[in-house]
Amino acid sequence: MPELPEVETVVRSVAPDIIGKTIRSAEVLSHRVTRGDHAVTVSSLCGAKIETVGRRGKQILIHLDRGLLYVHLGMTGKLLWFSAAGEKTFSGKHPRAILHFDDGALYYDDPRMFGRFEYYAEMPQLLASVGPDALTVALADFATRLTRHRGRIKSVLLNQKFLGGIGNIYADELLFASRVHPLAQVSRLSKARVERMHVHLLEILETAVRHKGSSISDYVDSGGNKGSFQQHHQVYGRAGDPCSRCGTPIRRIVVAQRGTHYCPRCQRA
DNA sequence: ACTAATGTTGTAGG
DNA sequence: GCCTACAACATTAG
Numbered sequence: 001m002p003e004l005p006e007v008e009t010v011v012r013s014v015a016p017d018i019i020g021k022t023i024r025s026a027e028v029l030s031h032r033v034t035r036g037d038h039a040v041t042v043s044s045l046c047g048a049k050i051e052t053v054g055r056r057g058k059q060i061l062i063h064l065d066r067g068l069l070y071v072h073l074g075m076t077g078k079l080l081w082f083s084a085a086g087e088k089t090f091s092g093k094h095p096r097a098i099l100h101f102d103d104g105a106l107y108y109d110d111p112r113m114f115g116r117f118e119y120y121a122e123m124p125q126l127l128a129s130v131g132p133d134a135l136t137v138a139l140a141d142f143a144t145r146l147t148r149h150r151g152r153i154k155s156v157l158l159n160q161k162f163l164g165g166i167g168n169i170y171a172d173e174l175l176f177a178s179r180v181h182p183l184a185q186v187s188r189l190s191k192a193r194v195e196r197m198h199v200h201l202l203e204i205l206e207t208a209v210r211h212k213g214s215s216i217s218d219y220v221d222s223g224g225n226k227g228s229f230q231q232h233h234q235v236y237g238r239a240g241d242p243c244s245r246c247g248t249p250i251r252r253i254v255v256a257q258r259g260t261h262y263c264p265r266c267q268r269a
Numbered sequence: 270a271c272t273a274a275t276g277t278t279g280t281a282g283g
Numbered sequence: 284g285c286c287t288a289c290a291a292c293a294t295t296a297g
Contacts, residue, residue: 003275032292058276075276076294094294112293114276151286160277167275216275217296236275257289259273 002073004134004165005208005229006219007058010079013221015053017081021101022049030096032113041119045099057130057164067121074114080107081222134165135205142198146186153189154182155256169214169236172261173204176235181269182260235261
């Protein structure tokens with residue numbers, strides 16, 4: 001569900017719901033999503049005030065006046081805000097954690113439970129291993145970091161240690177826009193090709209954020225609203241469809257255990 | 270019944 | 284250590 005544009009959209013939508021508010025009570029319902037001692041998590045969260053809501057790659061960082069709430073949406077995680085005033089939005093069917101405020105409640109809903117919802121008294125090391133954010137990385141940084149990785153470009157793009165935030169959808173869309181074959185070896189990419197990839201990376205992510213992300217199956221923001229960038233996908237989920245550039249059918253292969261979509265004519269090996 | 274799904278982690282082998 | 288492939292995690296939808 002969530003790559004950088006979706007996570008950014010969630011952060012932007014949930015921030016005004018909770019910033020400056022105090023958690024009155026907390027419920028933790030899953031031992032998989034929230035690890036450690038649930039009683040400690042609940043007692044730590046109770047009475048804490050939300051100061052800021054931020055993001056690094058796909059990681060959501062909710063800073064409290066005492067510690068940090070770390071949220072990763074995994075594949076199917078959602079943060080849903082329920083206003084006590086009424087206007088019910090989206091009813092999650094798999095709540096894994098709930099924060100109650102005076103004027104509403106924030107639900108962490110996640111059917112597959114691949115996500116995380118964890119409290120840390122101190123800044124965790126989780127963040128250290130994630131590379132710079134893909135939305136703001138400078139060309140020089142992008143190019144330098146690329147040379148430190150080897151293997152297939154698609155695999156490297158999915159590696160969060162390289163850049164934070166790119167997932168399966170945006171990796172495929174970026175490679176199509178840049179006309180790079182997903183199996184291309186990173187070491188063989190020309191300087192011009194790398195520059196082109198950097199331009200398209202920022203362009204695609206910014207556009208996707210403007211469209212509030214891609215709603216492929218059930219992704220929604222904290223108000224239950226879907227994104228619309230899926231309407232602009234050129235290759236992702238379009239196997240067999242004609243390429244928008246040349247008309248050749250889009251092909252689907254598996255790379256790094258992920259479905260990978262590309263145009264065999266526009267993206268030569 | 271079978272397959273694939275927006276993600277990450279651990280294991281084994283090269 | 285880095286890379287690849289594979290399995291695993293748990294659930295839903297086509």
